Amino acid sequence: AQRVTQPEKLLSVFKGAPVELKCNYSYSGSPELFWYVQYSRQRLQLLLRHISRESIKGFTADLNKGETSFHLKKPFAQEEDSAMYYCALSGSSMDSNYQLIWGAGTKLIIKP
Amino acid sequence: DAMVIQNPRYQVTQFGKPVTLSCSQTLNHNVMYWYQQKSSQAPKLLFHYYDKDFNNEADTPDNFQSRRPNTSFCFLDIRSPGLGDAAMYLCATSKGLAGTYEQYFGPGTRLTVT
Numbered sequence: 001a002q003r004v005t006q007p008e009k010l011l012s013v014f015k016g017a018p019v020e021l022k023c024n025y026s027y028s029g030s031p032e033l034f035w036y037v038q039y040s041r042q043r044l045q046l047l048l049r050h051i052s053r054e055s056i057k058g059f060t061a062d063l064n065k066g067e068t069s070f071h072l073k074k075p076f077a078q079e080e081d082s083a084m085y086y087c088a089l090s091g092s093s094m095d096s097n098y099q100l101i102w103g104a105g106t107k108l109i110i111k112p
Numbered sequence: 113d114a115m116v117i118q119n120p121r122y123q124v125t126q127f128g129k130p131v132t133l134s135c136s137q138t139l140n141h142n143v144m145y146w147y148q149q150k151s152s153q154a155p156k157l158l159f160h161y162y163d164k165d166f167n168n169e170a171d172t173p174d175n176f177q178s179r180r181p182n183t184s185f186c187f188l189d190i191r192s193p194g195l196g197d198a199a200m201y202l203c204a205t206s207k208g209l210a211g212t213y214e215q216y217f218g219p220g221t222r223l224t225v226t
């Protein structure tokens with residue numbers, strides 16, 4: 001079954017501490033992995049995708065096919081990182097399964 | 113700025129009274145999606161249009177319909193809203209269907225059913 005699992009509904013860390021939001025997936029083909037973020041009172045927006053291999057707002061995520069994981073990491077959390085984070089998966093352009101499969105989301109709270 | 117616009121932002125309707133939610137985009141994207149998002153849950157895809165081709169998700173109730181009269185606009189019609197249809201409805205667009213295309217979301221319409 002195709003599935004995205006975010007085991008933590010809520011993650012609370014202090015400002016300046018490292019952050020890791022976990023995402024595990026189950027998919028039979030070659031997935032495209034994404035992290036979407038929703039800040040308070042703002043629209044859902046793409047944070048980063050694994051094919052870009054870029055760092056956005058200090059966040060990085062590495063696709064580990066062996067562990068089927070795509071964890072989101074930031075070495076030093078900032079208060080403005082507080083938001084809802086969704087991990088999502090889609091089939092690649094070679095795959096007919098194109099719709100996003102969403103995790104349940106993790107609410108990240110950065111304490112001052 | 114190119115964007116996805118949803119109107120209204122808040123909609124209150126009565127049980128069983130038809131309601132239409134609106135989405136427009138200035139991105140000239142081929143694909144438009146409608147999602148339902150209930151509190152503390154992930155967005156749930158209801159359907160999408162690729163140009164004029166309509167694709168309904170298998171578990172989307174018949175109560176939900178959609179129209180896309182042109183590239184820019186897409187509507188969500190709820191024919192007989194029930195209390196369980198109260199949710200945030202998100203419109204999104206993307207350039208193409210393949211997984212590499214980012215989805216751009218509107219701010220959402222919060223629907224209340226009384």
